[in-house]
Amino acid sequence: MSDTLTRLTEILAQRRQADPESSYVASLHHKGLNKILEKVGEEAFETVIAAKDGDTDQVIYETADLWFHSMVMLSHLGLEPQQILNELDRRFGLSGHDEKAARSQEK
């Protein structure tokens, strides 16, 4: 995992026990899954709008917000970002054709 993702993962784990008054991450966990999912949806929408507008600086900014809130969601669900990276790595081993077959077998 990249140093940035590793560092952020560690900080997010620490902040689960932090004071919601002083930590934004703790405040999201305190508000619960629905609030976290609302933020993921909001940031995804803002990313799409920035891309449609062709505003590349804004795309970078909003995608960072989207990745960050997605990582808070994973943390809330007890999942590790490494599990997502493992899934992406697994797909490297599949051709487009094999990938479709694997997906249809999963269903």
Ligand SMILES: N=c1c2ncn([C@@H]3O[C@H](COP(=O)(O)OP(=O)(O)OP(=O)(O)O)[C@@H](O)[C@H]3O)c2ncn1[C@@H]1O[C@H](COP(=O)(O)O)[C@@H](O)[C@H]1O
């Ligand atoms: N990477 C981030 C990060 N990215 C975005 N944000 C926050 O995400 C929010 C983005 O939502 P919006 O733009 O909708 O802003 P908002 O209006 O304040 O949000 P709402 O009131 O609608 O919930 C802002 O409050 C940003 O500050 C982040 N907050 C924290 N981090 C990282 O998380 C670490 C822990 O943060 P704390 O929990 O605050 O200590 C920090 O050290 C950073 O590394």
